[in-house]
Amino acid sequence: MSTDDIRDDTILEEYRESVDHPIYRLFSEYGRDHAHWFAIGVVTSTLARFLSLVPPVILGIAIDAVFSDDQVYSLPLVPQAWIPGSTEGQFWLSVALMGVAMALAAVMNFGRTSTLNWFSHRVKHEVRTDTYQQMQRLDMSFFNDMQTGELMSILNNDTNRLELFLDNMMDSAIQLAVLLLGIGAILFWINPQLALVTLVILPVAGLFTLWFMRRVEVMYAQIRSQVGDLNTRLENNLSGIEVIKSATTEEYEGDRVEETSYEYFRRDWRALRMNLIYRPGLQLLTSFAFIATFIVGGIWVLSGPPLAFTGTLSVGELVTFLLLTQRLVDPLAQMSEIVDRYEDAKASTSRIYALMAIPVSITDADDAVELEDANGRVEYDNVGFSYDGETTVLRNVDFAVEPGETVGLVGPTGAGKTTILKLLLRLYDVDSGAVRVDGYDVRDVTLASLRGSIGYVSQDPFLFDGTIRENLTYGAFDATDEEMIEAAKMAEAHEFVRNLSKGYDTQVGERGVKLSGGQRQRLCIARTILADPPILILDEATSDVDTETEMLIQRSLDRVTENRTTFVIAHRLSTIREADEILVVEDGRIVEDGTHEELIDEDGLYANLWSVQAGEIDDLDAEFVERASRRAAMRSRDTEDE
Numbered sequence: 001m002s003t004d005d006i007r008d009d010t011i012l013e014e015y016r017e018s019v020d021h022p023i024y025r026l027f028s029e030y031g032r033d034h035a036h037w038f039a040i041g042v043v044t045s046t047l048a049r050f051l052s053l054v055p056p057v058i059l060g061i062a063i064d065a066v067f068s069d070d071q072v073y074s075l076p077l078v079p080q081a082w083i084p085g086s087t088e089g090q091f092w093l094s095v096a097l098m099g100v101a102m103a104l105a106a107v108m109n110f111g112r113t114s115t116l117n118w119f120s121h122r123v124k125h126e127v128r129t130d131t132y133q134q135m136q137r138l139d140m141s142f143f144n145d146m147q148t149g150e151l152m153s154i155l156n157n158d159t160n161r162l163e164l165f166l167d168n169m170m171d172s173a174i175q176l177a178v179l180l181l182g183i184g185a186i187l188f189w190i191n192p193q194l195a196l197v198t199l200v201i202l203p204v205a206g207l208f209t210l211w212f213m214r215r216v217e218v219m220y221a222q223i224r225s226q227v228g229d230l231n232t233r234l235e236n237n238l239s240g241i242e243v244i245k246s247a248t249t250e251e252y253e254g255d256r257v258e259e260t261s262y263e264y265f266r267r268d269w270r271a272l273r274m275n276l277i278y279r280p281g282l283q284l285l286t287s288f289a290f291i292a293t294f295i296v297g298g299i300w301v302l303s304g305p306p307l308a309f310t311g312t313l314s315v316g317e318l319v320t321f322l323l324l325t326q327r328l329v330d331p332l333a334q335m336s337e338i339v340d341r342y343e344d345a346k347a348s349t350s351r352i353y354a355l356m357a358i359p360v361s362i363t364d365a366d367d368a369v370e371l372e373d374a375n376g377r378v379e380y381d382n383v384g385f386s387y388d389g390e391t392t393v394l395r396n397v398d399f400a401v402e403p404g405e406t407v408g409l410v411g412p413t414g415a416g417k418t419t420i421l422k423l424l425l426r427l428y429d430v431d432s433g434a435v436r437v438d439g440y441d442v443r444d445v446t447l448a449s450l451r452g453s454i455g456y457v458s459q460d461p462f463l464f465d466g467t468i469r470e471n472l473t474y475g476a477f478d479a480t481d482e483e484m485i486e487a488a489k490m491a492e493a494h495e496f497v498r499n500l501s502k503g504y505d506t507q508v509g510e511r512g513v514k515l516s517g518g519q520r521q522r523l524c525i526a527r528t529i530l531a532d533p534p535i536l537i538l539d540e541a542t543s544d545v546d547t548e549t550e551m552l553i554q555r556s557l558d559r560v561t562e563n564r565t566t567f568v569i570a571h572r573l574s575t576i577r578e579a580d581e582i583l584v585v586e587d588g589r590i591v592e593d594g595t596h597e598e599l600i601d602e603d604g605l606y607a608n609l610w611s612v613q614a615g616e617i618d619d620l621d622a623e624f625v626e627r628a629s630r631r632a633a634m635r636s637r638d639t640e641d642e
């Protein structure tokens with residue numbers, strides 16, 4: 001098991017253990033709004049089952065009274081005066097009663113399936129939507145620890161397990177309860193002594209079920225968690241298929257998938273093995289009840305009450321007894337499936353509730369204000385930050401940017417440039433100090449208004465599945481075509497989009513036309529331009545394009561950034577040469593700041609980086625080279641540690 005898997009499990013496991021009575025909570029929280037459908041389902045299901053018991057009872061009575069004249073024709077709850085005197089009349093009454101009961105049962109069955117299905121599908125839909133909403137709210141730090149595959153597994157597999165349980169099993173459970181109570185009552189009404197013989201298996205079956213439930217509960221939790229692991233592995237490998245192929249690690253990855261899948265099989269099989277004992281076990285018990293009833297009842301009918309039994313038993317009564325006992329066999333055997341699905345659903349519900357229980361720390365404060373029409377003044381006030389609470393990533397970051405200014409951030413990889421800007425977006429909260437926009441602490445304004453004021457073009461331009469038009473207007477849904485084309489022109493994207501066969505209606509994303517990194521980047525810039533935010537973050541936004549395109553984008557960016565506060569993280573220092581201020585970040589600290597000219601004069605880290613890029617490697621400071629190689633050594637050590 002890789003370290004990632006262990007991390008996944010611990011987060012979810014921690015919260016899963018704190019989830020009490022998941023199925024009860026599911027019903028009380030999600031079932032409440034649809035309780036009326038559920039109630040109708042229960043009533044119709046109950047009636048359908050009771051109606052299904054009518055024919056065997058009538059049959060028993062008819063055998064005794066109509067066919068063999070052993071007894072008087074009498075029906076429970078029906079006054080004797082209503083019953084016809086002639087045998088023929090009684091025969092047709094029996095036929096009519098059975099026919100009506102069957103027809104009514106069919107109607108009730110329709111009511112039962114439609115309402116219970118509606119109930120279970122609604123609950124599943126709402127649980128899925130809520131789980132997704134919660135996932136969107138969760139802090140970024142959570143996504144660092146949790147794998148996409150695991151989350152997909154909760155959103156998909158686990159919610160689907162609920163349906164399996166709610167749909168069929170609820171109905172089966174109702175059916176079982178009704179049949180047990182109904183059949184039990186009828187058997188006792190016909191002959192309490194023989195009923196004891198038949199029903200003595202019930203407590204035994206109960207104990208057997210309890211034993212089974214105890215054992216499979218843990219097994220199902222393990223299975224669900226293994227499904228998550230398997231999903232994670234598959235998702236990882238599919239996204240990294242290019243790396244796998246180019247590194248020819250197919251065999252290695254094949255083995256890893258096999259290992260994870262085998263573990264899933266093993267856990268699944270273990271639970272299944274329990275089922276293999278439980279199901280036939282229950283069946284055997286009910287068959288035993290049937291045989292015992294037949295033996296005792298048979299002797300009774302043939303030669304009077306055996307052993308300590310007293311009274312009489314007619315053939316008709318015995319037939320009813322046996323028919324009804326037979327009716328118990330299937331539902332009781334089904335009980336194993338109900339219990340099985342119940343445990344399965346409980347494991348899934350626990351995982352869903354565990355996800356829901358994970359606290360979200362980055363949310364709107366109760367008294368959060370809207371950041372309206374921000375001017376774009378940004379201030380970092382002695383900020384300190386760490387991702388994991390242990391390794392300090394930023395310390396004493398302190399600077400201010402006036403509205404409309406362009407700030408360049410430079411420094412070695414891993415220095416903390418991206419992290420500084422993630423704090424502005426409040427993807428994470430600072431550990432000490434404060435980040436302010438227009439004088440407001442970012443923690444005091446609503447997340448939506450804060451992030452809505454900031455445009456972010458990341459290092460890894462992402463396009464959603466959909467057309468170019470949908471991607472460009474993402475977030476600025478009301479934009480007109482003219483505005484969209486204008487933005488695309490500014491980002492130097494219009495030309496290449498026009499040359500695509502379907503222009504702005506071309507499908508992009510995973511299933512669409514494959515665009516180059518540079519083209520994707522230009523589309524993302526256009527999207528941000530269209531959203532027109534007062535603050536702009538360009539994170540190595542032009543790293544993926546050729547020099548010529550970069551020059552074009554740079555030209556348009558100069559226009560775009562003109563009257564908005566802009567942060568540019570750039571490795572190519574030429575792109576930020578004109579910035580109003582350049583911050584040089586090293587080891588989580590701002591070590592130099594000033595304009596390009598000032599920093600060159602200072603002859604520090606920036607001046608040296610500039611020399612490297614200008615190709616003046618021979619003129620570098622000895623100390624700079626030493627620091628660079630020290631950093632490179634640390635980076636390779638970090639990689640080894642991983």
Ligand code: ADP
Pocket residue numbers: 144387388393411412413414415416417418419420
């Ligand atoms: P830069 O943008 O200057 O290359 P980053 O801000 O991306 O640097 O990273 C700064 C430090 O924080 C690095 O040591 C990096 O390993 C660490 N880091 C970045 N992102 C995360 C994260 N999501 N979780 C934990 N550590 C991170």
